[in-house]
Amino acid sequence: MQLTIKYFGMLVEATSISEEQLQIDSCSVSELVEKLIHQHPKLNKKDFKVAIDQQLVDRSHVINTNAEIALLPPFAGG
DSSP states (O other): OEEEEEEOTHHHHHHSOSEEEEEOOSEEHHHHHHHHHHHSGGGGGOOOEEEETTEEEOTTOEEOSOEEEEEEOOOOOO
């Protein structure tokens, strides 16, 4: 499946990109994050949430369709 990965805030600085395309088999968010950290080691030291198609998901969520993935830094305020 084809995924669009979008990075925001400090995560753009950590990866030096704001967006990338990734071809990957069905996997969990945790497995995807592990792959992204392997590609962009600076992500390992960053705290972030993951959204799929504009919905926050936990790391056990399974990605099984073409999707837009956003890595979001911590939010301030309320």
